[in-house]
Amino acid sequence: MLLQNKKIAIIGGGPGGLTLARLLQMQDIDVKVYERDLNATVRIQGGALDLHTESGLAALTKAGLIEKFKTHYRPGADLMRITDNQAKIKYDQHIEVKSLNFGDKNHRPEIDRGPLRDILLNSISPDTVVWNSKFQTMKKSGNGWEIVFENGNSIFADIVIGADGSNSKIRSYVTDAKPIWTGITMLEGAIKDAETTAPNIHKLLKGGKIFAFGNDKTLIVSSKGDGSFGFATGCKTEEFWDKKSGINFNDSKQVLTWFKKEFTEWGKEWQELFENEKTLFIPRPQYCMPLDLKWEAHSNITLLGDAAQWMPPYAGEGVNMAMLDALQLSEALTNSSVTDLKEGIADYEKQMFKRFEKIGQGTMFNTKWMHSPKALNEMLSMFSTNILKQSVFIGKMFVSVTLVPSFLKLMGLKPQQNIIS
Secondary structure, three states, rough: OOOOOOOOEEEEEOHHHHHHHHHHOOOOOOOEEEOOOOOOOOOOOOEEOOOOHHHHHHHHHHHHHHHHHHHOOOOOOOOEEEEOOOOOOOEHHHOOOOOOOOOOOOOOOOOOOOOOOOOHOOOOOOEEEEEOEEEEEEEEEEEEEEEEEEEOEEEOOEEEEOOOOOOOOOOOOOOOOOOOEEEEEEEEEEEEEHHHHHHHHHHHHOOOOEEEEEEEEEEEEEEEEOHHHEEEEEEEOOOOHHHOOOOHHHHHOOOOOOOOOOOOOOOOOHHOOOOOOOEEEEEEEEEEOOOOOOOOOOOOOOOOOOOHOOOOOOOOOOHHHHHHHHHHHHHHHHOOOOOOOOHHHHHHHHHHHHHHHHHHHHHHHHHHHHHOOOOHHHHHHHEEEOOEEEEEEEEEEOOOOEHHHHHHHHHHOOOOOOOOO
């Protein structure tokens, strides 16, 4: 086996890195995950994730964890309501009869990030994750790498896997490619005890999702199993707006003032999201790696997930691509017919590049039209009953919808042609 007597260092303990660790340990491979968090509970995990049959769920199935997933996912949390900027419901999936189940191509079951991380952590050896290991630098050492962490510790690894997210420090050791500014900044927030703190939005949410459109802007709200919910505005800004705005994002009053001014055409109902002084806000400028991303394969280092294929979240593909990367990389590294590590890594990267070019196209398409003047009408057109059935990315979901000819023309599609095939 290619990895016999090799030490594998995965930098980053998100879903992608942990999935890879699980899959490699199932092959008795020596792997460690180096995570910057102090421990498993020091940081509250993010919001809900929808896993897709052909990617996230496929990886969990191969990892032997799909039954665990079924005990922790939240049925109905994927149902969405589409509203206008006055919080008026224009489309409601809650009133539809749903028949999708595990194994169906378009099934997108939701799970909170925390429980998913716990499933993965509990599936690997207790000493696999080395906490409080924030990457600082590394240099080549023989055929491998000497890695130094900010806590002063250093280790040797034969192979390094960068799973350290959108702001990856490992990326620069693999490629000179730089992410491209999309023109959109998201402002992310989280509300605890939502039924009390934001009762009107909580009622509108109904345990699922809200996609609100208006005036070139979006507002997406997602429920969580602990009674909280996460939300994010999306609007056009200049690059580095988050630093140039002068807003203290730790001060909810300043953020509320900004929202009232920037979203002046939006109903007062939405201000409920910004009025609680305990709400935490994080600005997230949106970038995308070049869609023609490629680099020359190395024999001892590669990337997965956002470290490789960073893109906006408007197709819900981030975690799914990371977990599929983990699956395909594990298969490439443990393939008995592959006799060279560089060849194995190159095989994996070839699949990843091809997939990202398509998924990235769909994501960037979504990012553009969802922040256009006609976004609400175009979204609702997808659900019109008068013409063609297609599969198309919608926000964080990938659902079967009906498209009118004008929207097919907008997308540059012909009848029976999918955005992502």
